[in-house]
Amino acid sequence: MYVDGFVLAVPTDGKEAYRRHAEEAAVVFRRHGALSLVEAWGDDVPEGKVNSMHTAVLRKPEETVVFSWITWPDKATRDAGMQKVFADPAMAGSMQHMPFDGTRMIFGGFEVIVDA
Template sequence: MTYIEGFVCAVPNANKEAYRKHATDAAPLFKEFGVTRMVENWGDDVPKGKVTDFQGAVQAKDDETVVFSWFEYPDRATRDAANEKIMNDPRMKDMGANMPFDGTRMIYGGFESFVDEKASGTTGYTDGYLLPVPEGKRDAYRAMAQDMAAKFKDMGALRVVEAWGDDVPEGKVTDYKRAVKAEDGEGIVYSYVEWPDKDTRDAAWAKMMSNTSMQNQEMPFDGKRMFWGGFRPIIDTAAE
C-alpha cells in the first residue's frame, strides 16, 4: 500500500503564486529523494465547523487559504529515508529559509494507507478529510471506508485513499491531534477523494445527501470531530 506524508498549512492569499512556484521548484528534489507523486491543493469549498475545521487546524487568518497536500511513497522505509535527506540537503535548507507561509502553523505526519481504490482519469478536484478514530475500531472503520470507496467510485470518483497515522508528531503550535481534538486511545485518519471535476463531486454529494440509508449509517468514530473541504489542485506531478 502507498505511504502518505500529509500536510495542511495556511497560505496568505496574496502569496498563492509564490507558494506554487516554491512548491514547483522543490518538486524535482522531492522526486530525487523518492516521492512518487506530489500534490498541492488550494482551498475552494472549505466550510467552517462548530467543533473542528481546516481553518482551526492551522489557525488560518481571514486573508489566508488552507492548502491540503501530500507526498506519496511506495513504503514507509522510502519515506523515512527521504525525510533524512530533506533534513540534511543544503538545497532544501535554502528553500526552507524563504517559505511564502508560516511554517510554524503547518501540520504534517506519516500515514499508512489501508484503503486505496483507483480508477482511470485526471484529477481536477479533491475532497480532503481529517478525523479521529478509536484504536479499537480501526477494523470497523476500514470496512466502512472500503464500502464507501466503492460508492464514491460508482459516482465518478477517480481515487479514494484512507490512511492511518503511524508517525504523527506533536507540534509546538499546531498538530493533527489538536486539529481533531483526539482523545487518548484514538488514531488520526488522513483521507482524500479525487474527482475529475467539481461538478462530478457536487453531483455525487447531492446523491449521498439524499440517500437516507447512508445518512443513518452508524459510524465507528465521532463525526462531530471530523472535518472536510473541497480543494483545487495547483500542482500534481502525476499529471505532468
C-alpha cells in the same frame, strides 16, 4: 504505499509564490524517492461549528487553507528520503524562505489501507 499529509494556511496573495515553492520542493522530493507531491489550494473548505481545517491551522482572514500530500512507495523509502531531502542543498534556501508560517502547519505520516 506511504503518505505524508499536510494542512497549512498560506497568504492568499502569495498563491503564486507558494506554487513556485512547491514545484521546486517537488523536484527534490522526487529525486529522493517520492512518487508524487500534490498541493491543493482551498476552494470549498467550510468552517465548522466545533472544528475545521481553518481552526486547525489558525487561519487568518487573509489566508487560504492548503491541503497537500506526498506519496512514497513505503515507509522505509519515506524515512530515508526525508533525511536526504532536508540535507539536500537545494532545500536550504527554500526552508529559510517559506511563503507561509510553518509553525501552524499540521502534518503526519500515514500507512495506506485503501487505495481504490
